Amino acid sequence: MSDRTALIIGGGVVGMTTALMLQRRGWTVTLVEAEENPRAASWGNAGHIATEQAEPIASPKMVRGFAGRLFCRGGALALPPREIGTWLPFALRLLGAARADRYARAHTALAALLAEAMPAWRRHVAALDTPGLLREDGHVVLWETPESAACGLAGWQAADTGTARFRALTEAELAQWQSRIASPIAGGIRFEGSGQIADPTQLADIARTRFLADGGTLLTGRVAAIGDGEVRLTDDRRLSAREIVVTAGVASATLLRPFGLKAPIIAERGYHLQTGPQVDWPADLPPVVFEDRSMIVTRFAGGLRAASIVEFARAKARPDPAKWNRLRHHIAALGLPIGEDAKPWMGARPTLPDYLPAIGRVPGVRGVSYAFGHNHLGLTLAPITGELVAGMLEGDATAVSLTPFGLERFS
Structure with a gap:
């Protein structure tokens, strides 16, 4: 066995990017993907590089606003009664993670990780020789009532937005957005320092092609067990x-359980609707968040996508058509050019109760490590995660301390 062989279990954006990072350091890499044509959240997300989300979602602020976010009250947070056995234990752990002391530690750790996200993305697209994949054009947040505009602006002014900054939209900018939106626009802000991927599907194709061209082995199969140097x-x-x-x-979580590691993870399911490429929406518009509706709309090379919903459930539970219907209602109210022919999608974000990813080594076991649980930030954090894992495997000092992200925090 070569001293520089690696086996990556899982071909989502984090797994594939980690594989590419190791290849660049001279490792021989095999990647095992469970499905021939994966539809993971990695490739169905909003394409947003969310450097502004430096505050973990598990926070005192989230707890205070919990009731208003429920799907049954018009919000995006869905807790299906039939799935209570899945989400209730997770919700209790989330409440514990939102305590002020634990939140403060998680906030410090996440902010440090996000500060490295955009530089890592620049290095990654440069290595792929595809600079056009990364668009550093920020994003826009819009509000539809004076009350929500005042409340939303105050919230962002009080928030830690990491390396991202924002300013109020000018009257001319508001008028431009109003010309495209049927609902009244009462206010908005423009972020700088965030960005988007031009097309997640294109990213997946380019990454896969480069991985294979550089000598990687891609296998389809499901892992039953992990042993000492063997899968x-x-x-x-x-x-x-x-x-x-x-x-x-x-x-x-299931794969790591035999090692005595606890990973109280849940499938935080998101939904989207997407048109085809021929759509009346300028390709150069940045992602736009309709904050009153908890919905983000992104123009990709492949079409216009509207994404929303946080649904706690089993990963394999049937999709709920009511979630797509809610999206259609928002699309119609806003007058967005996303018709009935839009393709529906649902995928599961892997989420841990403190809304930090899990990155580290399995203690007491030779040659087994992990990187998962990135919740809404999988795309954002994929390149920096890959760099951190590669450094960890080679024994290098890492740009960010990995201690806060170890699964030992759940012991």
């Missing part, structure tokens, strides 16, 4: 490598 698939194939990295999203 056994459900079809009894056995794979060996010096380093095994678990980047399997929600499935990671």
Whole structure:
């Protein structure tokens, strides 16, 4: 066995980016993906590089506003009664993580990680020789009533937005947005320092092509067990490598349980609707958040996408058509050019109760590590996570301390 062989379990954006980072350091990498054509949240997200989200969602502020965010009250937070056995234990842990002392520690850790996110993305697209994939044009937040505009602006002014900054939209900018939106626009802000991926599907294709061209091995299969330097698939194939990295999203918890690690993860399911590429929406418009509706709309090369909903449920539970209907209601009210022919999608964000990712080594076991649980920030944090994992495997000092992200915090 070569001293520089790695096996990555999970081919989402974090797994694939980690594989590419290791290849650039001279590792021979095999990547195991559970599905031939994965539809993970990695490729169905809003494409937003969210450097402004330096405050973990598990916070005292979130707890105070919990009731107003519920889906049954017009919000985006869905707690299906039939899934109470799944979300109630998670919700109780989330409340514990939102205590002031734990939140303060998580806030410090997440802000440090996000500060490295955009520089890591620049390095990544440069290495892929695709600078056009990353658009550093910020994003816009709009409000539809004077009350929500005043409240929303005050909230952002009091928030830690990390390396991102914002300013109020000018009257001319507000008029331009109003010309495209049927609902009244009462106010808005323009962020700088955030960005977007031009098209997540294109990113996936480019990353896969580069991985294979650089000698990577891509296998389709489901992992049954991880041992000392070996992985056994459900079809009894056995794979060996010096380093095994678990980047399997929600499935990671089950794979790591035999090592005595607790990962109280949940599938935080999101929904979107997307048109085809021929749509009356300028390609150069940045992502726009309709904060009153908890919905983000992004123009990709492949079409216009409206995304929303935070649904706590089992990853394999059936999608709820009511969530897409809510999106259609918002789209119609705003007059967005997303018609009935828009394709629906649902995917599961892997989320831990403190809204920090899990990045670290399995203690007491040779050559097994993990990187998963990035919740809403998987795309944002993929390149910096890949760099951190590569540094960790080589014993280098990392740009960000990994101590806050170890699963030992749940012991």
